[in-house]
Amino acid sequence: MATAPQEVCVTDNLMHFLELSETDKRLLATLEQTPQPVAKGQQLWKASERPDTLYTLRRGWAYSMHRSESGEEQVLDIFLPGDLMGIRELTFPAHSTDVVMLTSGVVCPFPAERLLDIYQRSPSLTLAIHAAAARQQVIISKRLVNILRHDARAKIAHFVLELYYRLKRVDESVHRNFAVPLLQSDFGKLLGMTKVHVSRTLSEMENQGLLRKTRKDIQILDLDRLLEISAFDPMKLTDQLNPTLTAALPSPGPS
Amino acid sequence: MATAPQEVCVTDNLMHFLELSETDKRLLATLEQTPQPVAKGQQLWKASERPDTLYTLRRGWAYSMHRSESGEEQVLDIFLPGDLMGIRELTFPAHSTDVVMLTSGVVCPFPAERLLDIYQRSPSLTLAIHAAAARQQVIISKRLVNILRHDARAKIAHFVLELYYRLKRVDESVHRNFAVPLLQSDFGKLLGMTKVHVSRTLSEMENQGLLRKTRKDIQILDLDRLLEISAFDPMKLTDQLNPTLTAALPSPGPS
DNA sequence: CGTACCTTTGACGGCTGTCAAAGGAAGTGG
DNA sequence: CCACTTCCTTTGACAGCCGTCAAAGGTACG
Structure with a gap:
């Protein structure tokens, strides 16, 4: 258990892309004026609703999913602290994903x-927000491809590395051992x-000394081999x- | 062979989302001032290059793909006339896909x-361009999911329907029979x-009276069953x- | 302490990848 | 216009990964 439930705001997230001026930071801060605690399992929006509210995720994990007529669920996004939620569907007349909290947390x-x-x-902020949205899309596309x-x-292997590098980006304290509130059925x-x-594959991977997943966390045992097996390229997720x-x-935005 | 090689400009594309003022149209037209013929197989950009040029596709088809170290190719986008190419990677220091013309054509x-x-x-234009970019992403995500x-x-079935509805959107003349310059290996x-x-699956689908693919075109034989089989939802690609x-x-933009 | 949920394990079958070879279509040069 | 070459498509045999069904074992929570 390496990660403490610290608070990560969107500013922390966006500052990875660009130095923001004080004016920009104040503007951004207005988006996080109304922190609101949410319970595990709480639904932030439904697929049929019109996107009129965006959320920033300050604490906890969430995920978005499609529910097909036959009842199958396909998870699309995993949202981590600092993430902006809902921007992908913004231009459409309906979300088309449900979003549910995986843990309790705080959203704005x-x-x-x-x-x-x-x-x-x-x-500057426009660019940073675009970059964050594009990054989310690249994560999904890379995972699916x-x-x-x-x-x-x-x-x-690919998904575990995705989590590992995304978490390390916003939380320095993440090491080879990190908390993951996902069940095996969520992986599925x-x-x-x-x-x-x-389940079968996780057992196999543990036997091979690759990684170990328990109910609460994941331990990376052989990072190099995981990178090799999954063809995961951390550089593709660069913040540059x-x-x-x-x-x-227009202006280089002095800090 | 139902589609004629007509020219479709980005304005035609974006006007599906929003009525554009004359000012907007003129602004948009400046993007298409330099039409340039391109040959089949010509590469518009490479994965390692920095995105500093965007393209609009006026005629012809193109596709983007990842090339893995092992030499496998994964196609991500199929670009059709009217599409804006390159906007997804814009904020990153490198494209990370190659883009190649599937046919001869004209790009700007x-x-x-x-x-x-x-x-x-x-x-207004900003919103329309965002909507077009978001639409491209939704197409990819839906396909992969x-x-x-x-x-x-x-x-x-899902991919053929994707093509069918995308083509119909920009070309009224598309019916159940339409030209598709894709090989079976491209489908793969x-x-x-x-x-x-x-190959095996296409034969099976033809025997079942679902669709028929030749080297040059695709004929949809049973639209309803294709929709049912693939769980394709045309509404998710709405232009609304x-x-x-x-x-x-700011202003309702009078035409 | 009991119940509900999650994980593990086993048997079996089907879909799809791989390898290989033949058949067919398109393009090139004579 | 024909011959040749190259590329694309088709077909077959076989193996392996993964889904399905089912039941037992383990863990968390009230």
Whole structure:
């Protein structure tokens, strides 16, 4: 158990991309004025609802999922502290995913129009928010693409590494051992496999000295081999922004 | 062969989302000032390059793909006439996909900074471009998620329907029979299966009276059953924008 | 302490990948 | 216009991964 339930705000997240001016930080802070505790299992929005509220996740984990007519559930996003939730579906007349808290936590809801407001006031923030949204999409695409081409062991390896690097980004205290509030059935819904096969594969991976998952946490035993097996490339998740864009920003934004 | 090689510009694409003012249209037209013919097989960018140029696709088809170390190719995007190419990777220091023309065609390159320019000048255009980018992402996510959970027949059904509805959106002349410049191996790279199994499954689907694919085109034989098999929901690709956002736009943009 | 949920294990079958070879279509050069 | 080559598609045999069904064992929670 390496991670303490500390609070991570969106500013911490976005500052990975760009240095933000004090003005920008104050503007951003207005999005997190109304922290609100949420219970484990609480639903933040339903698939049929119109996206008019965005959320920042300050504490806890959440996930979004599709529910098909046949009742199958496919998890799409895993949200970690600091993440902006709901921006992908913003332009559509309906979310088309349910979002549920995986743990208890704290979220800050704010009206979607506020984002347009920010777009008009700060090009730097606009860019940073775009980068965060693009990053979320890349994470999903990479996960799905890699899942498509690999066997169960590589799927699990890939996802565990995704979590590892995403958590390390916002929480320095994360080491080879970190808390993960996901059941084996959650892995299944994420990776498109049955929980039975998840169980089998996890046992196999532990026997091979790759990783160990308990109910509460995950221990990475052989990082190098996991990277090799899954073809995971941490560099693809870089926080570095496109220099062509940052150069085109109006002012270099002094801190 | 139902589709003629007509020209579709980005304005045609974006106008599906929002009525654009004359000012907006003129601004948008500046992006398409330099049409440039491209040959089949021509590479528009490489995975390692920095995204400093965006493209609009006026004629022809293109696709983007990941190339893994082992040489496997995974196709991510299929670009059709009217599509904006390159916006997803814009904020990253490198594309991480190669983009190649599937047919000969016409593209209009323009510098990435121009987009920031547009963002500052027109909230309506900004919203429309975001919607187009979000739509592309939804297409990819839906494809991958559905692929994950279904067998080969449903995978193919889903992708064929994706093409069908995307093409119909920009080309009224598309009917149950439409030109598709994709090989069976391309289907394989898109759907994460071998070309051998694509062949087997296509034969099976033709025998079942579902669809018929030749080298040049695809004929949809039983739309209803394809929809049922693949759990494809055309409504998820709606062009309707989130009313909450359009209501928040500064001016209703008279045509 | 009891119950509900989660994980583990086993047997079995089907879908899909791999390897291999033949058949067919398109493009090239004579 | 034909011959040749190359690429694409089809077909078959076989093996392996993973889903399904079922039941038992373990853990958390009231």
